[in-house]
Amino acid sequence: MTDVTILWTAVYIAMLAAFTGYVVISRVPAILHTPLMSGSNFIHGIVLVGAMVALGLATTPLEQGIGFVAVILGAANVTGGYIVTERILQMFDRSGKKPGKEV
């Protein structure tokens, strides 16, 4: 793809994705702000796949080192983001059984 094509594709995608993000958030009650912030924090953990490709295609030791750290950080973003969101949302479970105290 040429640079210009990439740029225009980027603009199209950005517009549609930004609209999606806006619509999803705009009708949210205040009590769900924290879980949603945490949830979107998890979703940008998709950076992990980019870090994997960066490390997987790295050739020099410097690139490998940076890629390695990037994958560690990305993976922590994914698992940490998931668990935090899960734990916060557990509080919203009204099915009767109390969430256990995790230590």
Next chain:
Amino acid sequence: MADLSWLIEPVYIVTIFFFIIGMQRMSHPLTARSGIVWAGAAMLIATLVTFFTPHLTNLALIAIAIVIGGGFGYIAAKRVAMTNMPQMIALYNGMGGGAAAGISAVALLGTTTATTGSLAVVGGLIGAVSFTGSIVAFLKLQGWMRPRPITFPGQHIINILVLALAVVSGVLVIAQPSWIPLSVTMYLPLFFVLSLGFGLLMTLPIGGADMPVVISMYNAFTGLAVALDGFSFATPNYAMVVAGIIVGAAGSLLTLNMARAMNRSLSNVFFGAFGATEEKGVMIQGSMKSIEADDVAVLLAYADKVIIAPGYGMAVAQAQQKVKELTDLLGSRNIQVKFAIHPVAGRMPGHMNVLLAEAGVAYDHLFDRDEINPEFPSTDVVLVIGANDVVNPAAHRQGSPLFGMPILDVEQAKNVIVLKRGQGRGFAGIENDLFYRDNTRMLYGDAQESVGKLVQAIKKL
């Protein structure tokens, strides 16, 4: 191994679809819990299919790094107490930003075109700022760093200078003009050091009270950085681009909503150094009057209507279980108990709701600021548990740094009991007029202990 790389794009499309479904479900209380499961499943398949990327090497290194990072994230998130969730969001958000900066760095060390290089530079700058900024937010909320704004003369000028230098070195990374006899290996470290430095400098002057807004904004930053980095590969990674922009847009809107709830503009948050300055020339009349738990118990036991206004102090003291006990006890005596939840009580919107839900307080007892404010004049006792700035009537006085912030008008109730550890100030670092009012009494001590004493005392009545 068979070539399965054709699977990548379809799986990424499914991933994005699931992410959107997941966020959609997370935005309704009833479906919220399943939302994260959808998003989690999507992340899992996206990660697995990425191993099929053509020419991928260093597979062992990738696996090791995933185990280290994933293991840390999992264990730390499982162990941390519910009260510390806000700073954990900040921490993991910073790590995402760091990963994005790392991807940019690797991309810029390799070959890039003017377009992909520029996108990688912008992504790297935003990712690096989000990384150090979030870490500072984490340290401040965790209490490993003074939460008060850190200011020094010429701060704004230095910050802008650092940002400008970062941008200049970023341009040099892409342009690599031949008339400067330095290679990219010189500009690149300089660029990242300046970007990381700017994130640090930009967050230092922001006080603890504004941290939720800041974390939310860095969350949007990381999303944007991830989106831009999606273009730094030979074939653009559209899963990163779309997911990143969705987070960027959703995060920006969330940030504005939060700032609006505090009646603070974003420029105020970032350049105001909230709480660093004192309001001059205002003398507060009266004195703080303390009260014993037994006397509060009597007030409560013979009240018709009680409103509880919780704040961060309740979270710190882990008092929510005791508060729930007190609520049940008063309820059994046919006393009406309601909770007044300020949108920014605690350290994040919804922080109080989450804690009270954890303790088993029913949702229909929780009321928004706008819903509950008309009820204070007809209320016998208001219990302010560890809240400060959100009940400070100084917000109604022109000239106060808090002026204009919508607050809980607890001072209109017949009796106001403030549960507080000591005579300190709130996050905003502003003296609270409420504590000096005639109808206000201070019940000093740890909130959990104090509420426990109240429960015991009421039982005896």
